[in-house]
Each structure stands twice: as C-alpha cells, then as structure tokens.
Amino acid sequence: MSEPAAAVSTAPPVARTALAFPGPRRIVDGWELTARHATGDLVLADLGPLVKLTVRGPAEGAVRAALGTGFGRTARHDEGALAGALVVGAGPGEWLVLGPAGTGGELLAATRAVVADSGEFASVVDVTHGRALVRLTGAAAPALLAKVCAIDLADRVVPDGSAFRSSVARVVTDVVRDDIRDELDDPAGDGTARTRSYLLHCERSSGQYLADALVDAGTEYGIEVGAPPSAR
Amino acid sequence: MMLLPCPNCGARNVSEFRYVGEAKTRPDPTTATPQEWRRHLYLHRNPAGWTRETWYHGSGCRRYFAIERNTVDNAVRTAGATS
Numbered sequence: 001m002s003e004p005a006a007a008v009s010t011a012p013p014v015a016r017t018a019l020a021f022p023g024p025r026r027i028v029d030g031w032e033l034t035a036r037h038a039t040g041d042l043v044l045a046d047l048g049p050l051v052k053l054t055v056r057g058p059a060e061g062a063v064r065a066a067l068g069t070g071f072g073r074t075a076r077h078d079e080g081a082l083a084g085a086l087v088v089g090a091g092p093g094e095w096l097v098l099g100p101a102g103t104g105g106e107l108l109a110a111t112r113a114v115v116a117d118s119g120e121f122a123s124v125v126d127v128t129h130g131r132a133l134v135r136l137t138g139a140a141a142p143a144l145l146a147k148v149c150a151i152d153l154a155d156r157v158v159p160d161g162s163a164f165r166s167s168v169a170r171v172v173t174d175v176v177r178d179d180i181r182d183e184l185d186d187p188a189g190d191g192t193a194r195t196r197s198y199l200l201h202c203e204r205s206s207g208q209y210l211a212d213a214l215v216d217a218g219t220e221y222g223i224e225v226g227a228p229p230s231a232r
Numbered sequence: 233m234m235l236l237p238c239p240n241c242g243a244r245n246v247s248e249f250r251y252v253g254e255a256k257t258r259p260d261p262t263t264a265t266p267q268e269w270r271r272h273l274y275l276h277r278n279p280a281g282w283t284r285e286t287w288y289h290g291s292g293c294r295r296y297f298a299i300e301r302n303t304v305d306n307a308v309r310t311a312g313a314t315s
C-alpha cells in the first residue's frame with residue numbers, strides 16, 4: 001500500500017506576526033493579520049509587518065548625526081536615503097529603524113549605506129520577524145498605560161516624538177510617543193489636531209502577552225483590536 | 233518601592249535593575265595570587281553606611297553604572313557610569 005502523495009502548495013509563503021486575535025484574518029503584503037475593524041476611541045493595532053532594524057554604534061557621533069536623532073527622541077525621515085522611515089533613539093548608542101511593510105531589503109541596504117558613509121563602526125540588523133510591534137491610539141491611551149507602566153506620561157515628561165524603554169506589564173518594552181493626525185475631530189480645521197498614540201515594541205515571544213495585558217487593562221476604556229487608524 | 237537614579241534614564245523602580253555588587257578593581261590576572269583572587273571574589277567590605285556599587289539597568293538602557301548607597305537607610309547618590 002503506497003502512501004498518498006503529500007499536497008504541494010505553490011502559494012507564496014505567509015508570514016505571521018507575534019499576535020493572533022480571535023475572528024477573521026486577512027493577508028496583507030504577505031502577512032496574516034486580524035481583519036477586525038476597530039471604530040472606537042481606543043484602538044490597539046498590530047504593526048508587526050513593519051520593517052524593524054536595530055542599529056548599534058557610538059552614542060554621540062557621525063552615526064547619530066546620519067540617523068537624525070539620539071537616545072530618547074525620534075526622527076521621521078520624509079526625504080533622503082531613509083525616506084519613509086521612523087528612527088527611534090532606543091538607548092544610548094542604540095536605534096530602532098521602522099519602515100513600511102515589504103521594504104526590508106531596500107531599507108536595510110539604505111541604512112547600511114548611511115552607517116558606512118558615517119565612517120564609524122556600527123551594526124545594522126534586520127529584526128522584523130523577531131519583534132512584536134503594536135500601536136495604541138486614543139485619548140485614554142496614557143490612562144491605560146499608567147496601569148501597567150510606572151513612567152509619568154505627562155506632556156512635560158514624555159512629549160510627542162520622545163521614546164523610552166521600561167517595564168510595561170513586566171515586559172521590557174520600547175515605548176514611542178508618536179501622535180497621529182486627527183482627521184475626524186479637527187476644530188481649527190488646519191490639520192493640527194492630534195490624537196495620542198504610542199508604539200510599543202518588545203521581543204516577539206512576549207508580544208502576545210503584552211497585547212493581551214493591554215487589552216485587559218483597556219477593557220474599562222472600551223479598547224478595541226483592529227486595523228490602525230493611520231496607515232503608518 | 234525604591235527608586236534608583238540611572239544616569240541614562242533617570243529615576244526608575246529598583247525592579248528594573250540587577251544588583252551586580254560592590255564596585256572594586258579586578259586584580260591583574262597575570263600577577264594575582266590565589267589569595268588575592270579569593271579576596272576579590274568572595275570577601276566584601278559590606279559596611280553599615282555608604283558603599284559604592286554597580287547596577288545593571290536591564291529593563292532600560294542596558295548599561296552598567298555605579299551609585300553610592302547607604303546600606304543603613306537605602307539613601308542613594310549618583311557616582312557616574314562605569315561603562
């Protein structure tokens with residue numbers, strides 16, 4: 001009796017983020033994501049497909065100048081070699097470079113070129129598949145984070161465009177304040193209205209736990225899991 | 233809760249850190265006698281009062297640094313980075 005031939009699939013491989021939520025899923029840019037739609041005022045979105053690079057090098061020097069920011073701050077590159085990337089000063093001499101999904105090869109090459117041109121020795125490593133990344137958006141986001149993180153999130157301490165690493169629900173997490181433009185509620189009508197938004201980045205193996213802890217802590221604020229309110 | 237002043241991150245909960253030990257100079261491996269190694273590894277001053285010690289900020293900047301801590305009342309004062 002012969003074994004039945006194994007089914008051969010010719011479909012392109014699908015990557016999975018660190019997070020899985022109950023309900024429908026869809027494939028975007030080769031990544032399997034939740035297809036749930038969040039319409040509430042507080043949303044947790046899985047940004048796992050974003051390209052994530054870590055850069056390690058001298059804290060204060062040419063690499064820092066080339067990346068455009070240092071420890072505790074962020075820089076969004078709108079032009080130049082790193083156009084489209086958000087550079088986060090994650091630690092002294094440590095950076096996290098985030099880019100749109102599917103741009104891994106180009107962003108890695110561009111970042112390596114920028115670092116090489118600086119003349120300093122630094123390493124650039126693609127950790128896209130090794131980390132979890134979520135975006136928490138809504139006016140209640142700081143109140144939620146205050147339940148699981150000891151850092152004072154007041155504007156005076158953590159303004160828009162700043163970053164820190166600390167314990168969030170007992171997980172070592174990079175927290176990046178990256179407020180997004182509020183298109184629905186803009187009283188001045190000039191595009192200056194902002195909604196509180198944080199990126200949270202941790203090791204992949206802790207990602208599902210962190211997301212579940214945030215959903216638990218956010219229940220009283222009506223948190224929903226779904227697509228990000230902004231594309232990036 | 234006890235706060236430790238990290239030279240990179242500011243005051244943080246002590247649970248974010250790992251205690252490394254009393255800050256002291258490592259003997260020269262090429263000339264140290266076994267007695268000197270034993271003293272370095274196992275014997276500590278352990279004073280009732282101010283002591284200089286090394287901590288590691290594992291949940292933050294992932295850097296080692298020195299602080300001075302009073303072992304009687306856990307008061308701390310900064311003593312600069314060690315790496």
Ligand SMILES: [Zn+2]
Pocket residue numbers: 238239240241242289292293294295
């Ligand atoms: Zn620190």
